[in-house]
Amino acid sequence: MAATQVEVSVGQGPGALPRRRQMSDVAIQRLFILPTMILLIVWNVFPLVYSLYLSFTKYSVIAPDPPEWVGLENYSYILQNEKLWESFATTGKYALLAVGIETVLGFGLALLLRDRFRGSGVLTTLLLIPMMLSPVVVGLFWKLLFNPSFGIVNYLIGFTNPATAPDWLAHPILALWAVVIVDVWMWTPFVMLLCLSGLSAIPDYLYEAAAIDRANSWFQFRRITLPQVAPLLLIAVLFRSIEAFKAFDLVMGLTGGGPGDATEVVSVSLYRIAFQGQLRTGRASALAYIVLIIIIAVSNLYIRYLNRIRGEE
Amino acid sequence: MAAFEHTGPGTPVVESIRVDKVSPRARLLRYIRAAIAIVFAVIALIPVYWMATTAFKSYPDAVAIPPKIVFDPTLEGFVNLLTDRRELSVDEVRAFEANPESRCANVDFAECVARGRGQTITGPSQYVQRLTNSVIIAGGSTILSVAFGLLSAYSFSRFRIPGAGDMLFFILSTRMLPPVVVTIPIFLMYRSLGLHDTHLGLIILYTVFNLSFSVWLLKGFLDEIPREYEEAALVDGYSRLQAFRKVVLPQALTGIAATTVFCLIFAWNEYAFALLLTSDRARTAPPAIPSVLGRGVVEWNTIAAGSLGFLIPVVIITFALRKYLLRGVTFGAIRK
Numbered sequence: 001m002a003a004t005q006v007e008v009s010v011g012q013g014p015g016a017l018p019r020r021r022q023m024s025d026v027a028i029q030r031l032f033i034l035p036t037m038i039l040l041i042v043w044n045v046f047p048l049v050y051s052l053y054l055s056f057t058k059y060s061v062i063a064p065d066p067p068e069w070v071g072l073e074n075y076s077y078i079l080q081n082e083k084l085w086e087s088f089a090t091t092g093k094y095a096l097l098a099v100g101i102e103t104v105l106g107f108g109l110a111l112l113l114r115d116r117f118r119g120s121g122v123l124t125t126l127l128l129i130p131m132m133l134s135p136v137v138v139g140l141f142w143k144l145l146f147n148p149s150f151g152i153v154n155y156l157i158g159f160t161n162p163a164t165a166p167d168w169l170a171h172p173i174l175a176l177w178a179v180v181i182v183d184v185w186m187w188t189p190f191v192m193l194l195c196l197s198g199l200s201a202i203p204d205y206l207y208e209a210a211a212i213d214r215a216n217s218w219f220q221f222r223r224i225t226l227p228q229v230a231p232l233l234l235i236a237v238l239f240r241s242i243e244a245f246k247a248f249d250l251v252m253g254l255t256g257g258g259p260g261d262a263t264e265v266v267s268v269s270l271y272r273i274a275f276q277g278q279l280r281t282g283r284a285s286a287l288a289y290i291v292l293i294i295i296i297a298v299s300n301l302y303i304r305y306l307n308r309i310r311g312e313e
Numbered sequence: 314m315a316a317f318e319h320t321g322p323g324t325p326v327v328e329s330i331r332v333d334k335v336s337p338r339a340r341l342l343r344y345i346r347a348a349i350a351i352v353f354a355v356i357a358l359i360p361v362y363w364m365a366t367t368a369f370k371s372y373p374d375a376v377a378i379p380p381k382i383v384f385d386p387t388l389e390g391f392v393n394l395l396t397d398r399r400e401l402s403v404d405e406v407r408a409f410e411a412n413p414e415s416r417c418a419n420v421d422f423a424e425c426v427a428r429g430r431g432q433t434i435t436g437p438s439q440y441v442q443r444l445t446n447s448v449i450i451a452g453g454s455t456i457l458s459v460a461f462g463l464l465s466a467y468s469f470s471r472f473r474i475p476g477a478g479d480m481l482f483f484i485l486s487t488r489m490l491p492p493v494v495v496t497i498p499i500f501l502m503y504r505s506l507g508l509h510d511t512h513l514g515l516i517i518l519y520t521v522f523n524l525s526f527s528v529w530l531l532k533g534f535l536d537e538i539p540r541e542y543e544e545a546a547l548v549d550g551y552s553r554l555q556a557f558r559k560v561v562l563p564q565a566l567t568g569i570a571a572t573t574v575f576c577l578i579f580a581w582n583e584y585a586f587a588l589l590l591t592s593d594r595a596r597t598a599p600p601a602i603p604s605v606l607g608r609g610v611v612e613w614n615t616i617a618a619g620s621l622g623f624l625i626p627v628v629i630i631t632f633a634l635r636k637y638l639l640r641g642v643t644f645g646a647i648r649k
Contacts, residue, residue: 023552023553023554025472025553028468028472028553028554029468029472029474031464032464032465032467032468033464033465033468033469033474033480035461035464035465036461036462036464036465036484036524036528037465037480039461039517039520039521039524040483040484040487040521040524040525043495043499043517043518043521044487044490044495044521046498046502047495047497047498047499047502048490048495048498050498050501050502051494051495051497051498054497054498061500061501061504109350109353112346112347112349112350112353113350115343115346117343117346117347120347120350121635123350123351123354124635125631125632125635126354126357126358127353127354127357128631128635128638129357129358129361129628129631130357130360130361131642132578132627132628132630132631133582133624133627134581134582134584134599134623134624134627135582135584136582136584136599136600136602136603137582137599137602137619137620137623137624140602140603140616140620141360141364141616141617141620142360144363144364144367144613144616144617145360145363149376149378150375150376150377150378150379150380151380152359152363152380155379155380156359160379162378185357185360188357189357190642193638193639193642194639197639242489245491246491246492246493248491248492248493248584248585249584249585249599252584252588252603253584253603267491267493270493270494271493271589274493274496274497275589281497281501284497285497285498288491288493288494288495288497289494291491291493291494292490292491292494295489295491296489299489
């Protein structure tokens with residue numbers, strides 16, 4: 001790369017302007033990368049270290065006392081607190097239901113749309129709209145759709161009498177389903193998009209060979225389509241699972257964690273501990289760390305599994 | 314002659330020529346598939362349609378039982394959203410009743426709509442300020458994250474950097490952090506730095522959050538530009554920076570545009586940080602829309618108007634960007 005400078009002086013020729021000082025490539029690299037790395041370190045690594053420290057202390061942002069070291073107390077409190085276990089269970093249930101339905105629907109839609117027909121491009125784009133919207137606004141708006149007396153959801157599924165129609169968001173079980181439905185509405189397009197790109201990468205000759213061998217379509221699906229799309233489908237599931245575990249905006253917009261704590265997912269619990277009531281910053285930091293560890297662990301396991309599948313191909 | 318008319322390589326082959334796909338049965342299956350897909354799309358778009366129409370309903374129409382599909386469109390919701398109003402006094406109402414034409418004489422359109430509901434406008438609402446904040450913060454952070462991202466992506470794409478793989482992984486991993494996990498320390502940090510509830514604070518934060526995304530996405534786009542162009546420029550006497558500006562940038566424009574828009578959408582939609590790190594001065598629109606709910610009667614048409622105004626730009630962008638959606642939503646982790 002040092003050759004660059006020599007070439008530059010040749011290019012400018014002997015009669016050119018007095019040679020300006022050229023930045024060396026190494027200087028350019030540093031100058032280009034440093035701002036990014038500094039920003040990321042200061043805004044990500046520092047907070048992580050700081051909240052690790054806070055998670056071992058008793059501290060509240062509104063109290064005047066400095067953080068007091070309490071060791072593992074916050075962690076043991078969280079692990080023994082049934083309500084928090086419940087919020088983990090709620091998150092798990094929500095993630096499992098939502099991601100499961102999204103995978104099936106998304107893959108199905110991708111299969112429907114893989115062969116282009118007139119208008120399929122526009123149709124695909126229209127289907128992608130929900131994914132791009134602001135989750136909190138979506139949650140808020142679905143609140144109107146779920147309204148027991150003038151919401152359209154109940155009318156569309158056949159409950160035309162407001163007196164007997166279910167009140168989705170006030171019902172302890174239906175509320176979670178309402179969140180799942182909205183999540184499915186929003187994120188099925190994402191799975192569909194990834195599956196579509198997986199499907200489009202399957203070479204045609206595989207199907208041609210299968211057709212020549214008179215393989216039926218179920219066999220083609222089992223032996224060609226599914227294994228070929230699997231890696232991308234699994235990536236979609238991984239992304240969605242992580243996102244579902246982080247879910248916050250949508251739940252806040254739709255139910256705010258209610259009724260009671262029926263839809264209180266981990267992020268909402270964390271928010272409530274950290275920023276409502278007593279503002280227990282230390283305890284919230286410990287919970288945040290537990291969430292972080294779970295996410296890292298699950299995605300690691302998953303990525304390993306994914307690599308194994310890819311290796312087997 | 315007509316039979317031999319040249320339709321040529323100019324027209325793309327849309328229909329498959331595979332034998333197993335031109336049989337009548339295959340054709341029928343295709344129609345069925347298309348029909349099912351259309352049904353799904355219609356179901357998926359009902360909520361969007363409902364929101365769009367509710368935005369143009371009057372309050373009684375918005376909460377009518379049963380829900381109204383046919384209604385008189387009005388801009389009431391938008392006027393409510395953007396203005397603060399007070400009720401008209403009894404005398405004023407009588408004056409307008411006595412002389413209906415005076416209601417809309419010499420006043421702008423918004424005031425006319427408000428008077429129709431027995432109210433008069435006292436000034437712009439808080440929402441206008443929130444929206445301005447959204448524009449400032451989303452715009453500022455997008456410019457910064459694309460600029461920094463472009464520089465780093467260029468370095469990662471063109472130079473052999475020791476530890477590049479680790480650095481790139483680190484950059485990617487920052488995106489995996491749930492926002493609520495890092496909010497507490499950032500909240501504390503911002504409080505002591507005086508960045509709490511400031512535009513600058515949110516701009517930096519969104520920049521950081523978008524950086525991982527913009528570095529990966531732009532690196533993907535830059536990797537596709539052949540190095541030979543630049544090398545030729547270098548031989549011709551351009552400096553590295555000149556080559557970057559005059560050769561690489563113009564070719565990367567589409568990639569930059571796509572990245573910009575994705576960053577913009579993220580910053581525009583962001584809710585958690587905005588909720589926790591701002592209170593009034595720098596609060597953006599997403600946390601403000603739910604708070605409209607808190608005040609007395611839930612004016613669904615107003616909320617719908619707010620949502621619609623907030624969503625329309627994103628919908629337009631979705632159409633403009635459909636080619637890049639896959640890359641965008643997986644931030645370059647997957648390449649076709």
